């Protein structure tokens with residue numbers, strides 16, 4: 245990856261030795277280098293005040309770096325027109341920031357309208373996006389933000405950020421203002437949405453479970469935006485790079501790894517003669533699903549099935565072995 249253009253619908257982002265010293269002398273970020281691939285979701289995580297939001301806001305120039313360069317699609321954000329830049333970058337924040345006196349439809353259509361799209365096209369796009377985030381346009385389009393639940397407002401925020409088909413999406417604690425159950429549902433829906441839209445997304449969170457669930461990669465930062473590790477979730481949990489990351493991911497990292505480790509097909513045992521009544525899980529399930537099914541089952545093993553064809557069985561020993569394997 246060298247920060248050059250790869251796709252029309254998603255752009256790479258490159259931080260090159262980026263620092264931010266605020267006017268009062270606070271060094272929020274020092275010499276950060278980070279390369280985000282187009283179409284991937286990268287999570288920024290780290291303790292409070294370590295510079296996550298500062299890093300995020302340097303991408304759309306709400307904060308200007310004091311050293312180094314931020315390249316979006318190969319272009320230095322400091323040489324881009326800030327207004328044009330922000331129209332190409334969706335931004336979702338914790339309390340959404342919907343316009344209270346505008347309907348949901350008007351809120352979602354904000355950027356397309358600013359870009360001068362013809363009215364019918366704005367309406368078509370708005371309705372398409374409301375459908376995409378699971379809100380019926382006829383029902384929710386005419387409502388005002390105060391007539392929605394927190395989770396619904398959050399969805400409108402995501403729809404608005406996607407409206408003009410941005411090349412990058414910045415999300416600052418997008419799901420933290422809703423209760424844990426709604427948050428889990430929004431995370432699942434958002435992951436499915438990302439499979440469809442495949443934007444380059446930079447997402448800030450405090451929540452490691454959210455990071456593991458959503459991230460293609462996780463960047464762990466320490467105070468001053470110092471990068472500790474940048475890895476796929478499974479690799480980060482399996483092999484923390486240093487004591488800081490080890491402490492940050494916590495002692496239950498093995499449990500978290502279950503949720504991101506696929507079932508090892510080559511570890512499956514032959515099917516016994518009778519499998520009636522045994523728990524069955526799909527082949528694309530995770531080890532966490534397998535363990536949950538196992539704990540509920542009478543048999544002490546679960547059948548792994550590819551659609552309608554049983555492939556083999558998995559035992560607790562196999563799960564243990566799969567987690568102990570190098571590179572798992």
Ligand SMILES: Nc1ncnc2c1ncn2[C@@H]1O[C@H](COP(=O)(O)OP(=O)(O)OP(=O)(O)O)[C@@H](O)[C@H]1O
Pocket residue numbers: 266267268270271272290291292293294295296297298299
């Ligand atoms: N406008 C500002 N002027 C001076 N210092 C600032 C400004 N904005 C942020 N900071 C400081 O920069 C550091 C990084 O802040 P930032 O908001 O980027 O951290 P964060 O990791 O997002 O924090 P949190 O997880 O608590 O939201 C903090 O010490 C903060 O006090």
